[in-house]
Amino acid sequence: MASLLGVSLLARTAITADVMALTMYVVLGLNMSYVAAGGVAATLTTGLALGGPLLGRMIDRRGLRTVLLVTVVVQVVFWLSVPILPYGILLGAAFAAGLLMVPAQPVTRQAIAAMTTAEQRRAAFALESVQGELSYMVGPAVVILCAAKVSPGVVAWGLGAAIVAGGTGIALLNPPLRAEDEADAGAAGRHPRREWLSVGMIAVLTMAFGTTTLLSGVDLAIVATLEEAGQVSWAALVVAVLGVTSVAGGLIYGALSRPLPTWLLLGLLGLVTIPAGLAHDWPWLCVAVVGTGFLAAPTLSAVADAVSRLAPASVRGEATGLQSSAQSAGFALGSPIVGVAIDVSVPAAGLAGLAAALTGCLLSRRCPSPRPPLQLVASRREEQMQLMFSDQPLEPGGTEPSG
Numbered sequence: 001m002a003s004l005l006g007v008s009l010l011a012r013t014a015i016t017a018d019v020m021a022l023t024m025y026v027v028l029g030l031n032m033s034y035v036a037a038g039g040v041a042a043t044l045t046t047g048l049a050l051g052g053p054l055l056g057r058m059i060d061r062r063g064l065r066t067v068l069l070v071t072v073v074v075q076v077v078f079w080l081s082v083p084i085l086p087y088g089i090l091l092g093a094a095f096a097a098g099l100l101m102v103p104a105q106p107v108t109r110q111a112i113a114a115m116t117t118a119e120q121r122r123a124a125f126a127l128e129s130v131q132g133e134l135s136y137m138v139g140p141a142v143v144i145l146c147a148a149k150v151s152p153g154v155v156a157w158g159l160g161a162a163i164v165a166g167g168t169g170i171a172l173l174n175p176p177l178r179a180e181d182e183a184d185a186g187a188a189g190r191h192p193r194r195e196w197l198s199v200g201m202i203a204v205l206t207m208a209f210g211t212t213t214l215l216s217g218v219d220l221a222i223v224a225t226l227e228e229a230g231q232v233s234w235a236a237l238v239v240a241v242l243g244v245t246s247v248a249g250g251l252i253y254g255a256l257s258r259p260l261p262t263w264l265l266l267g268l269l270g271l272v273t274i275p276a277g278l279a280h281d282w283p284w285l286c287v288a289v290v291g292t293g294f295l296a297a298p299t300l301s302a303v304a305d306a307v308s309r310l311a312p313a314s315v316r317g318e319a320t321g322l323q324s325s326a327q328s329a330g331f332a333l334g335s336p337i338v339g340v341a342i343d344v345s346v347p348a349a350g351l352a353g354l355a356a357a358l359t360g361c362l363l364s365r366r367c368p369s370p371r372p373p374l375q376l377v378a379s380r381r382e383e384q385m386q387l388m389f390s391d392q393p394l395e396p397g398g399t400e401p402s403g
Contacts, residue, residue: 001111001112001115001116001124003173004108004111004170004173004175005108005127005128005131007166007169007170007173008104008105008107008108008131008166008170009131009134009135010162010165010166010169011102011104011162011163011165011166011167011169011170012104012105012108012131012132012135012139012166013134013135013138013139013142013162014139014159014160014162014163014166015101015102015104015105015135015139015163016135016136016139016140017139017140017142017143017159018044018097018101018159018163019041019044019045020139020140020143020144021143021147021152021155021156021159022037022040022041022044022082022090022094022156023037023038023040023041024143024144024147024152024155025082025083025152025153025155025156026040026087026090028147028152029083029151029152029153030087032087036087039091040087040090040091040094042332043091043092043094043095043098044094044095044097044098045098045328045331045332046095046098046332047094047095047096047097047098047099047100047101048098048099048101048324048325048328049098049325049328049329049332050098050099050325051098051099051100051101051321051325052103052106052320052321052322052323052324052325052328053318053321053322053325054099054321055067055071055100055101055103055106055317055321056103056106056316056317056318056319056320056321056322056324057317057318057321058070058317059103059106059107059110059177059317060314060315060316060317060318064107064170064171064174064175064177065171065174067103068102068103068107068167068168068170068171069171070100071100071101071102071103071167072102072164072167072168072171074096074097074100075097075100075101075102075160075163075164075167076160076164078093078094078096078097078160079097079156079157079159079160079161079163079164080157080160081093082153082156082157082160083152083153083156083157101163102163102164102166102167102170103321103324104166104167104170105132105324106317106320106321106323106324107170107175107177108128108131109125109128109304109307109308109320109323110177110308110316110317110320111175111176111177112124112125112128112304112308113179113308113316114175114176114177114178114179114313115175115176115179121305121308122253122254122259122301122302122305123254123255124254125254125301125302125304125305125308126250126251126253126254126297126298126301127250127251127254128301128304129250129296129297129298129300129301129304130246130247130250130251130254130297132297132300133243133246133247133250133296133297134243134247136243137239137240137243143155143159146158177316177317178313178316179313193315195312196310196311196312196315196319198310199363199364200310200363200364201307201310201311201319202363203263203359203360203361203363203364204262204303204306204307204310204323204360205307205322205323205326206326206356206359206360206363207262207263207266207299207303207356207357207359207360208303208307208323208326208327208330209326209327209329209330209356210266210330210352210353210355210356210357210359210360211266211269211296211299211300211303211327211330211353211356212326212327212328212329212330212331213330213331213333213352213353213356214269214270214273214330214352214353214356215292215296215330215331216330216331216332217352218242218273218276218289218292219239221276221277222235222238222239222242222276222285222289223235225279225280225281225285226238226281226282226285228280229280229281229282231281231282234282237282237286238282238285238286238289241286241289241290241293242289242292242293242296243293244293245289245290245292245293245294246292246293246294246296246297247297248293248294249293249294249295249296249297249298250296250297250298250301252294252298253297253298253301254301259302259305260298260302261302261361261364262299262302262303262306262360263357263358263360263361263364264357264361265295265298265299265302266299266353266356266357266360267353267354267357267358267361268295269292269295269296269299269353269357270351270352270353270354270355270356270357271354272291272292272294272295273291273292273353274351275288275291276288276289276292303323304320304323307319307320307323308320
């Protein structure tokens with residue numbers, strides 16, 4: 001598990017910085033506007049959102065190493081060619097690279113579900129969420145520092161090399177994606193989508209979207225608040241406070257003896273985020289984001305845990321891919337939604353989290369209890385028949401009733 005988390009951290013750190021690397025290349029390497037850079041970032045993010053369930057389905061059908069081989073080759077070709085591509089072709093290539101990005105995050109989640117028991121899983125997913133927070137803290141910052149020292153084309157090559165190294169490392173480890181008791185169930189065939197894409201799963205995906213919408217909105221709100229106060233130079237400190245408290249929150253949540261419902265964690269996250277939208281300078285903003293940080297990683301880990309429990313082993317790749325797509329969509333849409341709300345002075349990030357939590361809670365309550373397997377139903381009926389006959393009194397002489 002430790003080696004997988006280490007290799008996955010390398011890949012995820014590079015993947016979280018891919019948008020920043022392409023932005024630096026378009027602005028500094030092609031001497032184009034940030035609007036143009038945003039176009040490349042949007043196509044890459046769209047590809048990521050669409051590619052999640054596609055790659056997950058391929059993993060379920062073809063196996064992990066086949067998918068990693070395809071995605072690693074695509075990433076090698078894309079990042080090597082970035083410095084020579086004109087802008088128009090770069091747009092299409094970025095979409096293809098996002099569509100076939102190395103699935104480090106979904107694979108890590110599948111492996112955690114397969115390699116841990118039900119009691120260990122929550123702590124393992126909390127650790128995976130902490131890993132994600134570290135990747136977001138380190139990746140973009142390293143790209144920005146490197147862009148100031150070397151050419152943006154070299155930065156793109158270095159980033160691509162890290163993604164390829166991470167994907168290759170995961171392929172060499174080849175972690176199990178199904179537990180031993182799930183292997184036979186997976187070999188029996190895929191479950192139809194209508195069976196597992198239930199109201200409960202839709203509720204969890206909705207909360208996944210709401211969580212990342214909130215978190216991306218918080219990042220934008222930090223910059224907007226400090227820019228209005230003339231204190232943009234303090235943004236790094238506020239973001240650092242947010243990241244450190246998120247890591248601490250994930251570790252604390254993983255150590256708890258009992259989990260909390262996902263909708264409750266997200267609702268609390270939305271509530272504690274509202275003060276961040278009302279702060280007006282950096283000291284108060286540092287205080288306001290502490291609550292957001294403490295609940296960010298626990299909420300993300302609860303979402304991952306819920307998806308792993310609701311998805312059958314034969315379709316877990318597609319389910320985790322849908323989760324990644326929902327979270328990517330939240331990151332992509334969170335900033336523009338919150339940006340509009342900032343103009344009218346509404347703490348939209350917290351309200352978005354509350355709305356997603358309420359929706360998830362209502363959908364979860366509508367989710368019917370899962371039906372027991374047919375074998376279990378048959379055994380219960382047999383037990384009931386035995387009890388029914390054993391309760392009848394014996395006839396005189398100690399013989400069984402003749403009826």
